[in-house]
Amino acid sequence: MIELVAGVDVGGTNTVFALIDQTGKIHAQDSFPTAAHGKFEDYVKAIGTGIFSLSSALGYEHEIKAVGIGAPSANYYSGCIENAVNLIWPGILPVVEMLSMEMGGIPVVTTNDANAAAMGEMIYGGARNMKNFVVITLGTGLGSGFVVNGEVLYGNDGFAGEYGHIIYDRHSDRECGCGRKGCLETYVSATGIKRTALEMLALSNRPSALRQILPERLTSKDIAEAAAEGDELALRCFEAAGKALGEALADLVAVTAPEAIFLFGGVANAGSLIMEPVRKHFENSLLSMWKGKVKILFSSVDEASAAILGASALAWDHLRKNKR
Amino acid sequence: MIELVAGVDVGGTNTVFALIDQTGKIHAQDSFPTAAHGKFEDYVKAIGTGIFSLSSALGYEHEIKAVGIGAPSANYYSGCIENAVNLIWPGILPVVEMLSMEMGGIPVVTTNDANAAAMGEMIYGGARNMKNFVVITLGTGLGSGFVVNGEVLYGNDGFAGEYGHIIYDRHSDRECGCGRKGCLETYVSATGIKRTALEMLALSNRPSALRQILPERLTSKDIAEAAAEGDELALRCFEAAGKALGEALADLVAVTAPEAIFLFGGVANAGSLIMEPVRKHFENSLLSMWKGKVKILFSSVDEASAAILGASALAWDHLRKNKR
Numbered sequence: 001m002i003e004l005v006a007g008v009d010v011g012g013t014n015t016v017f018a019l020i021d022q023t024g025k026i027h028a029q030d031s032f033p034t035a036a037h038g039k040f041e042d043y044v045k046a047i048g049t050g051i052f053s054l055s056s057a058l059g060y061e062h063e064i065k066a067v068g069i070g071a072p073s074a075n076y077y078s079g080c081i082e083n084a085v086n087l088i089w090p091g092i093l094p095v096v097e098m099l100s101m102e103m104g105g106i107p108v109v110t111t112n113d114a115n116a117a118a119m120g121e122m123i124y125g126g127a128r129n130m131k132n133f134v135v136i137t138l139g140t141g142l143g144s145g146f147v148v149n150g151e152v153l154y155g156n157d158g159f160a161g162e163y164g165h166i167i168y169d170r171h172s173d174r175e176c177g178c179g180r181k182g183c184l185e186t187y188v189s190a191t192g193i194k195r196t197a198l199e200m201l202a203l204s205n206r207p208s209a210l211r212q213i214l215p216e217r218l219t220s221k222d223i224a225e226a227a228a229e230g231d232e233l234a235l236r237c238f239e240a241a242g243k244a245l246g247e248a249l250a251d252l253v254a255v256t257a258p259e260a261i262f263l264f265g266g267v268a269n270a271g272s273l274i275m276e277p278v279r280k281h282f283e284n285s286l287l288s289m290w291k292g293k294v295k296i297l298f299s300s301v302d303e304a305s306a307a308i309l310g311a312s313a314l315a316w317d318h319l320r321k322n323k324r
Numbered sequence: 325m326i327e328l329v330a331g332v333d334v335g336g337t338n339t340v341f342a343l344i345d346q347t348g349k350i351h352a353q354d355s356f357p358t359a360a361h362g363k364f365e366d367y368v369k370a371i372g373t374g375i376f377s378l379s380s381a382l383g384y385e386h387e388i389k390a391v392g393i394g395a396p397s398a399n400y401y402s403g404c405i406e407n408a409v410n411l412i413w414p415g416i417l418p419v420v421e422m423l424s425m426e427m428g429g430i431p432v433v434t435t436n437d438a439n440a441a442a443m444g445e446m447i448y449g450g451a452r453n454m455k456n457f458v459v460i461t462l463g464t465g466l467g468s469g470f471v472v473n474g475e476v477l478y479g480n481d482g483f484a485g486e487y488g489h490i491i492y493d494r495h496s497d498r499e500c501g502c503g504r505k506g507c508l509e510t511y512v513s514a515t516g517i518k519r520t521a522l523e524m525l526a527l528s529n530r531p532s533a534l535r536q537i538l539p540e541r542l543t544s545k546d547i548a549e550a551a552a553e554g555d556e557l558a559l560r561c562f563e564a565a566g567k568a569l570g571e572a573l574a575d576l577v578a579v580t581a582p583e584a585i586f587l588f589g590g591v592a593n594a595g596s597l598i599m600e601p602v603r604k605h606f607e608n609s610l611l612s613m614w615k616g617k618v619k620i621l622f623s624s625v626d627e628a629s630a631a632i633l634g635a636s637a638l639a640w641d642h643l644r645k646n647k648r
Contacts, residue, residue, distance in 0.1 A: 132480040146579070148472050148479075155472075155581025156456040157617065165611050166575040169494055178611055251490040255470070255579055257479025287489050287502055293481065 002027075002062040005319070006051045007312030009113075010034065010071035010095075012086035017047060018305075019054050019064065020312040024124035026305060027062070028054040040089040041098070048102030066107040068315030069095060070116035070307055075158035079110055109318045113137065114161060115152050116310030117299070118145025121262055123313035126300040133258045135299065136163065136249075138267035138274075141177075142185035142192070146256055153256075163252065164189070168244055187244035190220035190266055196237045197223050208233035224270040238270060242277020249278070250285035253294050264299035264306065271298075326351075326386040329643070330375045331636030333437075334358065334395035334419075336410035341371060342629075343378050343388065344636040348448035350629060351386070352378040364413040365422070372426030390431040392639030393419060394440035394631055399482035403434055433642045437461065438485060439476050440634030441623070442469025445586055447637035450624040456582045459623065460487065460573075462591035462598075465501075466509035466516070470580055477580075487576065488513070492568055511568040514544035514590055520561045521547050532557035548594040562594060566601020573602070574609035577618050588623035588630065595622075 002021060009016045011034060018029035030050055037043035055064060073084040079096025081087065100108040111119070118135040121127040127135075131150040137143040142164030146153035153160045164185035165178055172182030174195060186192050197210055197218060209226045210218065210233060226234035249261055267274060279296050286294070301309055326345060333340045335358060342353035354374055361367035379388060397408040403420025405411065424432040435443070442459040445451040451459075455474040461467040466488030470477035477484045488509035489502055496506030498519060510516050521534055521542060533550045534542065534557060550558035573585055591598060603620055610618070625633055 130480075132484075148477055149475060151473060153472055153580060156454075156583040157581055157614075159613060160456075160579065160581035162578040162611060165578050167571065167609075170492075170571065171495060180609070180611075247491065247494065252579070254486040254489050255484065255576070256477060257481055257484035259480040285491075285504070287486060287504075289483060290481075 002060065004062050004064050005312050005315035006064055006067040007308035007310070007315065008047055008051075008067060008069040008071075008099075009307035009311055010069060010074075010081070010087070011307070012072070015043075015047065016308055017050055017054070018308045018312070019051070019058065019062070020309065022316060024309055024312075026308070028058055029308070030054055035088050038088070040093050043089075044095065044098040044102055047099060051103070064103075064106065066109070066315040066319050067099060067103060068116070068119075068311040068313065068318070069099070069108065069110040070113050070311040070314070071095065071110055072112060074110040074112050076109065076111045076115070076152070076154050077158040079108070081110070107315070107318055107322070109314050111152065111154075111314055112143070113307065113310070114143030115145040115154075116314055117143075117264055117301070117306060118147050118152055118310075119313035119317055120301045120306055120310030121264075121299055122147060122150075123316055124301055124309055126262060126297055127260065130259050132256065133260045133262065134163075134252060134256065135262045135264055136245075138189055138263060138265040140190050142189045146258075148256060163248070166248065166251075168248055184244065184248050188241050188248070188267075192244075193220045193223055193237050193241045193267065194218055196240045197234070200233050200236060204233060206233055210234060220267055220270075224273060227270075227273050235273075238273045239277045241267070242274055243281045245274075246278045246281025246283075247285045249282050249296065250287075253286060253290050257290070258294060260295040260297055262297050262299045264301070264303070268298055269303075326384065328386050328388050329636050329639035330388055330391040331632035331634070331639065332371055332375075332391060332393040332395075332423075333631035333635055334393060334398075334405070334411070335631070336396070339367075339371065340632055341374055341378070342632045342636070343375070343382065343386070344633065346640060348633055348636075350632070352382055353632070354378055359412050362412070364417050367413075368419065368422045368426055371423060375427070388427075388430065390433070390639040390643050391423060391427060392440070392443075392635040392637065392642070393423070393432065393434040394437050394635040394638070395419065395434055396436060398434040398436050400433065400435045400439070400476070400478050401482040403432070405434070431639070431642055431646070433638050435476065435478075435638055436467070437631065437634070438467030439469040439478075440638055441467075441588055441625070441630060442471050442476055442634075443637035443641055444625045444630055444634030445588075445623055446471060446474075447640055448625055448633055450586060450621055451584065454583050456580065457584045457586065458487075458576065458580065458582050459586045459588055460569075462513055462587060462589040464514050466513045470582075472580060487572070490572065490575075492572055508568065508572050512565050512572070512591075516568075517544040517547055517561050517565045517591065518542055520564050521558070524557050524560060528557060530557050534558060544591055544594075548597060551594075551597050559597075562597045563601045565591070566598055567605045569598075570602045570605025570607075571609045573606050573620065574611075577610060577614050581614070582618060584619040584621055586621050586623045588625070588627070592622055593627075
């Protein structure tokens, strides 16, 4: 009999769920639009029903041992999604308790997307033999998941690891969605790189392909494509983002002294365009005792499945801990 | 029979050692000048002999269960003092192995001063019921000890927790002893506050008692005394230090989300002069989810004995872990 867990990715747009084994192989997968259910109770029921359907259709004997949920603003300790800004249900949502009931009492665990990504890296990815590492997710914003002594760092309240919201530049005028100014994610994220591009277009007269794109439509992907073709202004945007991230990661090393830092997500797809300046500024900025000792790597978890893999890794980790 | 541990504080000037019980009571204590022994072997022997002498002179039955050593640049994992800049012996010093042999094989553990302070706070001080907290030591420099899930955060190499060396201001010209510019400890430490005072004396024409003190002799204690008497320029120095520390601690919360942050050491003795601006700027700078939720407190471990208490706490923690 094969042992499986269910991984659930609660996204603002879609909810994806899958049955996954200990090697990270996906045995079955499905999804539905997150906003299809106005009541959160119905939404959780739909997840439970969806998992049972996948299980019924599976042509071989198996057992679903646990469920892991990656969700915005999810609190590992309380098992609740707490005031998520990009979901339609306000307030405190006891997703673990509700889904566990729906699933006949099997263990259910939850955490936020970046912590799930860190779990995925530890169980299936490049951090398999590491006890101290960090995953930085570079998407619309900048998320982070810290692993310390082989455990995700949740902190006192379950919400540790918001590295996108350390202040990168205390003299900055860049407004962040959090209401403050100068947060790292206003420099290093898809939207941060776009801001840098708009700033550079204003400051320089240099010709650039980016001048042909409506500011509202400009994306970090456009900037990466222009940079790949040698557009100097676009290249400078990645140099600036790499500088900010490299410097900020050097500060991070002074706190948790990880073995490696993994970059993951849309912006990381720019490859050496982002990695080269990150590594250069990181090494230049490190305290001398850490120079040459801390690796910066791309995540080795398949991006398309990373969210459900991370969620399932959380479930495997939970089972592993409770066997001890 | 009373169970005791020995706490050893390896200082640049003096080495202090004591026999301490589980409540933090010091049963016997002695010290000698650290540089009295040119060879490190002889130095370690002198510690061993010193502990045995204390033990022999004690008028009641007892057992010494372990030794904890707080030392500069001490690595918990390797048990070595590694390239300490303020000790007379260069290179890698296997202090744990050598002292354990000297002491007949009982467990010996070591870590740096700030981590030992965190241990002291956890075993004897205000963090007794906390699993996630930070101790910031404000002396000549700024040290930090992070506790996560009830364990000191050592990181991959044993040297995590150098919060004095995060970059507070990326546009700063303040040179740090580490060779970089803008480190937090160039703003928030006895020497940092002195720098701020010298800067303010240069920038302002305002009369101040600090103008009557030779720059070379000026100390943070002078500045605290002037501030206590209402000297406006001196008050501004503490406001500036409190702003820098409050802002930097808000960033720290975004990483480890502690329950409390303890301030300890010489500068902390300035009391409300430093605490008020720290708390004000900390609260103003926190991400909204943490506002009002993270305490900033003074250490409740007696400062005069904190170093040996912290070292002994490390020994008790080691014994506790190995009982499990």
